[in-house]
Amino acid sequence: MINANLKSSYAADERVLNNRYKQMFVYGMLLLLALFTFFANDYAILIASRMGILLIAVVGLNVLTGYTGQVSLGHGAFVAIGAYGVTIFDNVLAGSVPAGIMPIVAMPLAVALAALIGVLVGLPSLRVKGLYLAVATLAANFIVIFLIEQDAFARWTGGMVGLTTNSPNFFGWVLDTKREMFGMIAVIGFIALLAAQNLIRTRIGRAFIAIRDRDYSAEILGISLLRYKLTSFAISAAYCGLAGALFAYFFARILPEQFELALSLNLVAALIIGGMGRTMGPVFGVIVVVLVPELIKTLFGALAGDTAGVGQLRAPLQEIAFGVLLVLFLLKEPLGINQIVDRILRAANRWPFARG
Amino acid sequence: MGQFIQFAINGLMSGAIYALIAVGIVSVYKATKVVNFAHGYLIMFGAYFYYTFSVVVPGQEWAPAWLASWQPGWMVVMRADLQMFSPMGAVLDWLANLPRITLGIIGALICNAIVGRIIERVLMRPLMGQSVFAMIMVTVGLISIMSGGAQLIWTADAGFVPHIAPNTPIRFELFGTMIFLFGADLVNMLIALIMFGAIVAFVKFTKGGIAIRATAEDQSTAYSMGISVPKVFSRAWVLASTTGAIAGAILATRNGISPSLGLFGFSVLAIVLMGGLDSYVGVFIAAMAVGVLEAMTQWKMGGDWAEIVPYVMVLFVLVWRPHGLFGQKEVERI
Numbered sequence: 001m002i003n004a005n006l007k008s009s010y011a012a013d014e015r016v017l018n019n020r021y022k023q024m025f026v027y028g029m030l031l032l033l034a035l036f037t038f039f040a041n042d043y044a045i046l047i048a049s050r051m052g053i054l055l056i057a058v059v060g061l062n063v064l065t066g067y068t069g070q071v072s073l074g075h076g077a078f079v080a081i082g083a084y085g086v087t088i089f090d091n092v093l094a095g096s097v098p099a100g101i102m103p104i105v106a107m108p109l110a111v112a113l114a115a116l117i118g119v120l121v122g123l124p125s126l127r128v129k130g131l132y133l134a135v136a137t138l139a140a141n142f143i144v145i146f147l148i149e150q151d152a153f154a155r156w157t158g159g160m161v162g163l164t165t166n167s168p169n170f171f172g173w174v175l176d177t178k179r180e181m182f183g184m185i186a187v188i189g190f191i192a193l194l195a196a197q198n199l200i201r202t203r204i205g206r207a208f209i210a211i212r213d214r215d216y217s218a219e220i221l222g223i224s225l226l227r228y229k230l231t232s233f234a235i236s237a238a239y240c241g242l243a244g245a246l247f248a249y250f251f252a253r254i255l256p257e258q259f260e261l262a263l264s265l266n267l268v269a270a271l272i273i274g275g276m277g278r279t280m281g282p283v284f285g286v287i288v289v290v291l292v293p294e295l296i297k298t299l300f301g302a303l304a305g306d307t308a309g310v311g312q313l314r315a316p317l318q319e320i321a322f323g324v325l326l327v328l329f330l331l332k333e334p335l336g337i338n339q340i341v342d343r344i345l346r347a348a349n350r351w352p353f354a355r356g
Numbered sequence: 357m358g359q360f361i362q363f364a365i366n367g368l369m370s371g372a373i374y375a376l377i378a379v380g381i382v383s384v385y386k387a388t389k390v391v392n393f394a395h396g397y398l399i400m401f402g403a404y405f406y407y408t409f410s411v412v413v414p415g416q417e418w419a420p421a422w423l424a425s426w427q428p429g430w431m432v433v434m435r436a437d438l439q440m441f442s443p444m445g446a447v448l449d450w451l452a453n454l455p456r457i458t459l460g461i462i463g464a465l466i467c468n469a470i471v472g473r474i475i476e477r478v479l480m481r482p483l484m485g486q487s488v489f490a491m492i493m494v495t496v497g498l499i500s501i502m503s504g505g506a507q508l509i510w511t512a513d514a515g516f517v518p519h520i521a522p523n524t525p526i527r528f529e530l531f532g533t534m535i536f537l538f539g540a541d542l543v544n545m546l547i548a549l550i551m552f553g554a555i556v557a558f559v560k561f562t563k564g565g566i567a568i569r570a571t572a573e574d575q576s577t578a579y580s581m582g583i584s585v586p587k588v589f590s591r592a593w594v595l596a597s598t599t600g601a602i603a604g605a606i607l608a609t610r611n612g613i614s615p616s617l618g619l620f621g622f623s624v625l626a627i628v629l630m631g632g633l634d635s636y637v638g639v640f641i642a643a644m645a646v647g648v649l650e651a652m653t654q655w656k657m658g659g660d661w662a663e664i665v666p667y668v669m670v671l672f673v674l675v676w677r678p679h680g681l682f683g684q685k686e687v688e689r690i
Contacts, residue, residue, distance in 0.1 A: 071489065073496075124671065128678045131391050131492060135629050136674050138622060139667035146664045261622070265496060272493055316507035323500030330490050330497065331482055 016197055021348045030190075037183050045182050051290045052185035053246050058270045058282035059196045060239025065268070066277035067200055068232040069212030070125050074137030075267050077121070077144035078114045078237040080259030082244025084148060085110030087165045087254065088156050103168040103249070111241040117144075118237020119230050126226055129215070141264055148256045162255035165248045181250050188246065192239060197279040199235070208232055212277070240267075269326045275336025284337035292325060293318040358533020363651040365535065369545045371647020373610075376548035377603045377624045378631070378639045379555050380596035385633050386559070386572040387592030389488065390480065393495040396621015397502035398468065398597050402604025403613050404510050405467040407517050410460025423459065426452050443524040446539070450522035457518050464601040472597025476590045484589075503618055519609045520544065544606045551599060556636045564591060572634065623663070626670035632683025642681060645669075 007013040017023045036048065061075050089106040097105050124136040148157045157163065167176045168184070175181050199205045207228045210218035219225050248254050266289060274285020300314050333339060377399060384392050392398075414424035431448055438445050450457075479498065483491050521543030527536055559565035570578040571588045579585050607617060623646075631642030646666050654662040679685050 071492075124675055128674050130488060131633075132629060132674055132678060134492065135625055136671055139626055139670050142622070142667045143664055143671075146660075261619075265499070268493070268496065312511055313508065316504040319500045319504030320508070323497040323502075323504065326497035326500070327479060327494050330494050331479075334486075334490060 014201075019349050021345050025345065033186055033190075037179065037186060042178060045178050047290060047294060049178060049182045049185050049250055051286050052182065052189045053243050053250060054266070054270065054290060055189050055243075055282055055286045056192045056246065057240045057243035058267050058274070058286055059192055060236040060243070061267050061271050062236075062276065062278075062282050063196060063199065063208070063239065064232050064236035065271060066281065067205065067212060068208040068229065069215075070122075070229065070232065071130060071134040072137040072236075073134050073261075073264050073268060074121065074139075074141035074144075075236070075240050076259045076261065076263035077141040078118055078240035079244040079247065079263060080144060080148060080256070081114045081117055081237075082110050082241030083248040083254045083259070084157055084163065084244075085113045085241065086245035086248050087163045090166055091156075099169050100171045102166075103170060107242070107245045110245045111238045114241025114244065115234040115238040118233045118240075121237070122230050122233025125229050125233065138261070138264075141261060145256050145260055148259075157256075160256065162253055163248075164253050165251075168249045175249070178250070185246055185250065188242070192242065193279065193283070196239075200279075204228070204231060266322075269322065272334075273325060273329045273336055275338030278336070278338040280341070281336055281338040284341065288325065288337065289322070292321055296321055358531065358535075359655065361530055361533065362535055363655045364648055365537065367648035367651030368644060369541050369647070370650065371644035372545040372548040372552075373603060373606055374624055374627055374643035374647055375552050375640050376599060376606075377621070378628045378643055379552055379636070380599045380603075381625060381628045382633065382636060382639055383555065383559070383568070383592050383599075384596045385628075387568045388480065388491075388589050389572075390491045390495065391625070391628075391633065392596065393492060393625065394498040394502055394621070395596065395600065396624065397499055397506070397618040398472065398600040399604040399607065399621060400506055400615065400617040401471055401502065402464050402468045402597075402601035403608035403617055404506060404604075405464035405601065406460045406605035406608055407613050408460075408510070409463030410456045410518055411516075413459065413463070414456045423455050426455050446524040447522040450519065453518040457520060460517070461520070461602070461605055464605055465598050468597040468601035468604075469594045472593040472600075473590055475597075476593035480589065480593070481586060484586075499618070503615060506615060506618075517605075517608045517613065520547070520605060540609065544610070547602065547606070551602060552636075552640065555595065555599065558595075559636075564588075568592060623666040626666040629680055630666075630670050630673045632680030634684055635680070635682035638680055638682025642673075 007018075012018070017026055036044070040048070057075065057079055060078075061072065064070050064072055064075075086103075086106045086109075089109045090102060093102065093105065121137060121140045125133050128136060147153065149160055150157075151159055153159075167174050168181075169175075175184055200208065207218070207223045210221060210223055211225065211228055211232075215225060244259075247258075270285035270289040271282060272285070273288050274283065275281030296318050297314060300317075329336060377395070380398070381392055381395050384390055384395075413419060431451065435445070435448055438448070475498065479494050480491070483494060519540040521540045523538055523540040525536065526539055526542065527534055529535070559568055567578070567583045567588050568591065570581065570583055571585055575585055578588075604617070607620065611617070624643075627642050627646050628639055630646070631638035631640070646669060649669065650662045650665045653665050673681065677683075
């Protein structure tokens with residue numbers, strides 16, 4: 001008998017962290033994160049910030065692909081809209097809104113814009129699905145980046161040269177170091193993760209899952225595909241827009257080519273490697289997707305120094321490693337790292353009785 | 357009017373090449389139900405192989421001199437009494453290049469066929485029977501592997517490659533306006549059209565083609581009727597990679613060789629979906645339509661707007677007809 005899982009009330013059964021090992025895991029991670037913010041060196045902070053920004057976008061993609069089952073290869077476009085949106089609102093509103101509350105005004109506006117365009121891009125999902133939707137979103141990504149690069153809009157978007165962004169200013173507290181910025185990203189990232197986890201426990205989230213499992217059956221059960229598919233697109237685009245806004249604040253300069261297909265594929269790869277349709281999936285996936293190229297870079301630096309010939313080899317190798325990881329996970333562990341971690345946590349929970 | 361015809365002809369010529377690329381995606385889809393997102397990178401490999409065998413190999417010290425530039429006695433004599441820029445000169449240039457062009461195309465065909473076989477055997481066959489999503493994502497992973505691999509193998513910037521056909525300028529009058537074409541473009545179009553026709557005929561009339569169609573209809577029934585489904589898979593991949601090699605060689609002569617050739621595959625993917633994934637006719641019509649519309653956009657709105665034409669068109673077509681112009685509607689059971 002496995003008595004570690006005895007629950008004496010429904011409330012206890014419905015908790016997010018429903019056993020002590022999960023609690024210990026999550027609280028331990030939070031403590032480490034807090035310590036990390038204060039004691040890590042600048043390089044580690046930079047890497048961790050990139051992870052945090054990517055994480056928020058992948059959590060968004062998880063809502064759409066993992067929970068609602070709609071494939072998208074175009075989420076880089078929403079990140080772009082968030083990043084450009086926040087910078088453009090920042091510039092346009094510069095006179096009329098006090099600098100101290102600018103991020104609080106500009107960020108929600110950018111997120112709302114991303115959600116709006118998400119609904120627009122989601123419209124084809126009502127007619128097509130699966131592969132056709134993947135290509136439709138891919139097309140949308142190309143179109144959005146193309147429009148940003150156009151000279152006609154260069155007055156706002158800066159065209160090919162991109163835009164310079166300001167540091168965020170919360171009531172006079174200017175986040176002008178990367179460490180302060182990481183603090184903001186970590187807090188927002190944690191809230192985003194928690195919100196996504198709770199979203200799927202609501203009526204809306206259950207509707208999403210029903211649509212993923214069989215959309216016609218869901219419709220017969222009375223779930224409006226129009227409403228919930230578009231809601232899902234809006235929510236996931238909003239997450240990506242938030243990630244883009246943080247991206248714009250974190251990096252001093254944004255360029256259109258940063259949001260091209262490569263970013264969209266990165267998001268999908270992180271989701272698959274981490275585990276689709278699981279809350280912690282994006283976390284593990286993002287860690288792998290950001291860390292592996294960095295590891296290759298460090299290894300190369302250690303092995304061969306900084307000669308030009310070696311530098312030429314590094315970028316292709318990073319690309320290959322990324323592709324190989326994606327393919328290996330699809331072939332060997334389609335449920336992602338989350339499945340592996342789950343197995344370990346489950347074994348710990350049941351120890352010493354049963355394994356696996 | 358004259359301008360219009362000129363651009364329409366240009367559009368038809370690039371449309372034929374789109375069709376040739378699209379045929380690879382359609383063949384793989386028909387046989388294996390996998391939509392190959394990495395087809396553009398297969399084409400890029402074809403282009404690089406063509407470059408390797410037509411430029412790099414003849415340039416080596418151990419290669420015989422006639423391989424790099426074939427100069428028999430009669431050609432030297434003929435060349436001596438030619439005028440500058442005469443059409444015959446272009447033909448002679450082409451003849452001199454013919455050995456390395458032949459080597460380039462044969463090399464590209466063989467190497468690309470091998471690459472296609474490897475992809476099928478290592479990545480696609482273990483996934484037989486898995487979800488479509490997994491298969492698509494594997495081809496997405498393949499994009500990174502192939503583009504990284506190409507950068508590793510062909511580090512230096514690739515240069516000029518010889519045209520497949522004599523590149524004589526052709527001028528003629530049509531409806532009172534001068535039309536200006538290049539001979540190589542015309543021959544490229546012919547090659548593309550002939551190959552397209554040949555593949556459609558192959559799938560329609562030969563035994564191997566019927567096996568592909570049977571597999572497309574129902575995999576397990578095809579298996580039980582004695583068709584070796586794995587063999588069909590690898591045949592389809594080889595078909596796709598060899599047409600990709602020719603398309604790559606043509607594109608290399610038109611636009612030069614660069615890693616961005618891979619992106620070309622995405623616009624062709626859009627074309628394929630527009631036409632309907634499993635319909636050769638639909639894909640052909642869509643390819644021609646996109647080619648002409650791109651040329652018109654280039655004429656009216658400038659070159660860079662042309663590159664998003666396929667993407668805008670695919671969105672409209674998909675909203676209007678979810679399975680493409682001629683695609684078969686999937687029947688789903690609940």
